[in-house]
Amino acid sequence: xxxxxxxxxxxxxxxxxxxxxxxxxxxxxxxxxxxxxxxxxxxxxxxxxxxxxxxxxxxxxxxxxxxxxxxxxxxxxxxxxxxxxxxxxxxxxxxxxxxxxxxxxxxxxxxxxxxxxxxxxxxxxxxxxxxxxxxxxxxxxxxxxxxxxxxxxxxxxxxxxxxxxxxxxxxxxxxxxxxxxxxxxxxxxxxxxxxxxxxxxxxxxxxxxxxxxxxxxxxxxxxxxxxxxxxxxxxxxxxxxxxxxxxxxxxxxxxxxxxxxxxxxxxxxxxxxxxxxxxx
Amino acid sequence: xxxxxxxxxxxxxxxxxxxxxxxxxxxxxxxxxxxxxxxxxxxxxxxxxxxxxxxxxxxxxxxxxxxxxxxxxxxxxxxxxxxxxxxxxxxxxxxxxxxxxxxxxxxxxxxxxxxxxxxxxxxxxxxxxxxxxxxxxxxxxxxxxxxxxxxxxxxxxxxxxxxxxxxxxxxxxxxxxxxxxxxxxxxxxxxxxxxxxxxxxxxxxxxxxxxxxxxxxxxxxxxxxxxxxxxxxxxxxxxxxxxxxxxxxxxxxxxxxxxxxxxxxxxxxxxxxxxxxxxxxxxxxxxxxxxxxxxxxxxxxxxxxxxxxxxxxxxxxxxxxxxxxxxxxxxxxxxxxxxxxxxxxxxxxxxxxxxxxxxxxxxxxxxxxxxxxxxxxxx
Ligand SMILES: Nc1ncnc2c1ncn2[C@@H]1O[C@H](COP(=O)(O)OP(=O)(O)O)[C@@H](O)[C@H]1O
Ligand SMILES: [Mg+2]
Numbered sequence: 001x002x003x004x005x006x007x008x009x010x011x012x013x014x015x016x017x018x019x020x021x022x023x024x025x026x027x028x029x030x031x032x033x034x035x036x037x038x039x040x041x042x043x044x045x046x047x048x049x050x051x052x053x054x055x056x057x058x059x060x061x062x063x064x065x066x067x068x069x070x071x072x073x074x075x076x077x078x079x080x081x082x083x084x085x086x087x088x089x090x091x092x093x094x095x096x097x098x099x100x101x102x103x104x105x106x107x108x109x110x111x112x113x114x115x116x117x118x119x120x121x122x123x124x125x126x127x128x129x130x131x132x133x134x135x136x137x138x139x140x141x142x143x144x145x146x147x148x149x150x151x152x153x154x155x156x157x158x159x160x161x162x163x164x165x166x167x168x169x170x171x172x173x174x175x176x177x178x179x180x181x182x183x184x185x186x187x188x189x190x191x192x193x194x195x196x197x198x199x200x201x202x203x204x205x206x207x208x209x210x211x212x213x214x215x216x217x218x219x220x221x222x223x224x225x226x227x228x229x230x231x232x233x234x235x236x237x238x239x240x241x242x243x244x245x246x247x248x249x250x251x252x253x254x255x256x257x258x259x260x261x262x263x264x265x266x267x268x269x270x271x272x273x274x275x276x277x278x279x280x
Numbered sequence: 281x282x283x284x285x286x287x288x289x290x291x292x293x294x295x296x297x298x299x300x301x302x303x304x305x306x307x308x309x310x311x312x313x314x315x316x317x318x319x320x321x322x323x324x325x326x327x328x329x330x331x332x333x334x335x336x337x338x339x340x341x342x343x344x345x346x347x348x349x350x351x352x353x354x355x356x357x358x359x360x361x362x363x364x365x366x367x368x369x370x371x372x373x374x375x376x377x378x379x380x381x382x383x384x385x386x387x388x389x390x391x392x393x394x395x396x397x398x399x400x401x402x403x404x405x406x407x408x409x410x411x412x413x414x415x416x417x418x419x420x421x422x423x424x425x426x427x428x429x430x431x432x433x434x435x436x437x438x439x440x441x442x443x444x445x446x447x448x449x450x451x452x453x454x455x456x457x458x459x460x461x462x463x464x465x466x467x468x469x470x471x472x473x474x475x476x477x478x479x480x481x482x483x484x485x486x487x488x489x490x491x492x493x494x495x496x497x498x499x500x501x502x503x504x505x506x507x508x509x510x511x512x513x514x515x516x517x518x519x520x521x522x523x524x525x526x527x528x529x530x531x532x533x534x535x536x537x538x539x540x541x542x543x544x545x546x547x548x549x550x551x552x553x554x555x556x557x558x559x560x561x562x563x564x565x566x567x568x569x570x571x572x573x574x575x576x577x578x579x580x581x582x583x584x585x586x587x588x589x590x591x592x593x594x595x596x597x598x599x600x601x602x603x604x605x606x607x608x609x610x611x612x613x614x615x616x617x618x619x620x621x622x623x624x625x626x627x628x629x630x631x632x633x634x635x636x637x638x639x640x641x642x643x644x645x646x647x648x649x650x651x652x653x654x655x656x657x658x659x
Binding site: 166169171173174175177188189268271272274 | 368375385429443
């Protein structure tokens with residue numbers, strides 16, 4: 001039953017994978033298409049890559065998106081970690097339940113609502129105190145931090161809960177004051193969770209179209225905003241080239257991460273094996 | 281603190297000795313649930329004291345109150361004359377060896393052990409020296425640079441011990457220190473633990489649910505049940521003179537009989553039970569006519585195929601119902617005339633030629649025991 005794969009299952013697997021990856025493959029192929037009209041094949045060419053690298057708009061959008069993503073990820077990780085610590089390690093405090101609820105609210109809030117309400121806030125603020133003067137980098141970054149910090153907080157909370165408190169107790173017992181326990185034990189153990197949180201916040205920010213569209217101003221186009229606005233005027237081969245580059249970068253990143261993790265795990269298993277054999 | 285050498289082996293008998301740890305009326309409640317109920321205890325410098333009891337009886341909770349991780353609901357704990365109520369864990373003169381060892385996974389063995397010393401701002405050279413010394417003591421001198429996941433269970437256990445010992449605390453608290461080891465290693469490690477305790481001279485409080493471990497290790501044992509101490513004493517006292525049915529049944533095994541006191545003499549008691557009349561030559565004050573419980577250990581009852589020369593107390597007749605061969609001893613299930621079955625253990629006497637037991641199934645046997653063998657129980 002289980003040993004031989006049935007034809008039906010093999011077919012379904014193939015169909016599923018094709019559904020996921022054929023569109024991307026097509027996109028990559030069309031990015032090398034000489035023809036200006038996307039579905040018409042005009043022979044191989046790199047001309048769209050060339051025009052892409054010459055396009056200042058695209059470069060500005062890439063740089064803006066990366067800047068926002070990095071600043072957002074850094075602040076979201078910082079604040080999300082603090083919030084997670086407060087939820088899990090500070091025991092009971094007044095308003096803990098309310099705080100916990102409000103912390104995860106952005107996860108379930110529709111993006112249009114988040115975007116709209118933030119836009120209203122920025123406009124009101126400008127009227128009251130004259131800040132933010134222009135909408136753009138600052139407002140998008142603030143907006144991204146507000147929702148990505150919720151994701152980071154959830155990751156940190158679950159990791160803290162899973163870790164238990166025994167190691168912290170051991171450190172306290174050995175004479176470390178609470179702040180030392182935080183810096184020497186809790187944070188190092190939390191580091192993988194913080195890295196995961198940072199990467200997630202980074203990706204969420206790069207990915208976001210809806211919220212950024214609400215809170216951006218004239219001239220400040222993130223990459224998703226730029227792509228979307230160009231596509232609205234029809235499929236364009238230079239966007240295919242841009243998408244191909246993004247796919248390449250992401251795939252390389254994932255492959256490197258997987259390789260590093262695989263090596264670490266192998267090493268860990270080898271170490272444990274050695275320790276186990278020594279005992280005999 | 282050390283006291284004079286003559287009394288240092290049994291400081292709890294010395295009226296003048298000042299205990300290192302004083303636990304007075306300590307209770308711990310989690311909501312409505314009472315985990316530790318109004319316990320009093322004195323522990324003296326240099327003791328290897330065991331808290332023994334089944335799982336969930338509050339042993340770890342008591343240990344955690346000593347280390348400062350739990351506050352007491354009522355009562356006080358003082359160590360070396362200082363009330364611990366408002367002293368946080370990181371300022372207490374105690375160190376703990378955790379049941380799960382709680383080694384810091386991101387630090388090497390050396391860093392784990394040095395962690396406590398570094399908190400005290402001790403110069404680096406001195407830290408290194410003390411780490412070396414203590415790792416030598418637990419025979420891990422070649423493992424400085426290993427990480428915890430590169431160690432076997434027994435090695436982790438020794439790192440945990442070294443880390444807790446290196447600060448030379450006044451009291452070392454050990455929560456089920458050997459529970460994670462397999463049986464053979466556990467028995468060997470028991471003796472190592474005793475040797476190390478003797479060498480460093482630090483007071484140990486060990487939590488365990490294993491009665492053999494407690495008997496082997498301890499200077500004294502406190503037997504716990506449902507958050508209370510049921511008996512405190514040396515291993516011998518607890519084994520030979522259990523005070524309650526719980527203790528008699530929990531530590532070793534015991535035949536227990538309910539009976540009525542027929543005579544309460546100045547130096548003896550006679551009780552009428554299922555087993556016949558039991559004569560006990562160490563009197564406890566009971567009243568004639570009272571119902572009491574009596575315990576007799578299986579190894580204190582002697583079996584014989586010949587009837588006794590003269591009738592008297594401390595005798596019974598039965599039939600061998602079953603025999604369990606345990607190697608050096610055998611356990612005999614003896615059915616009494618009233619159908620009650622009791623346990624008797626005896627060293628093995630196998631007849632070399634036929635390889636059979638001298639006393640065998642379905643045989644009629646005569647039982648007798650000494651006047652000092654039976655114990656009166658309070659509850
Ligand atoms: N933090 C806690 N909150 C609620 N109940 C607890 C807590 N810690 C321990 N208990 C309860 O107290 C009882 C005693 O626990 P413990 O001292 O760990 O027992 P053990 O003798 O097995 O070490 C158990 O029933 C346990 O469920
Ligand atoms: Mg326990």
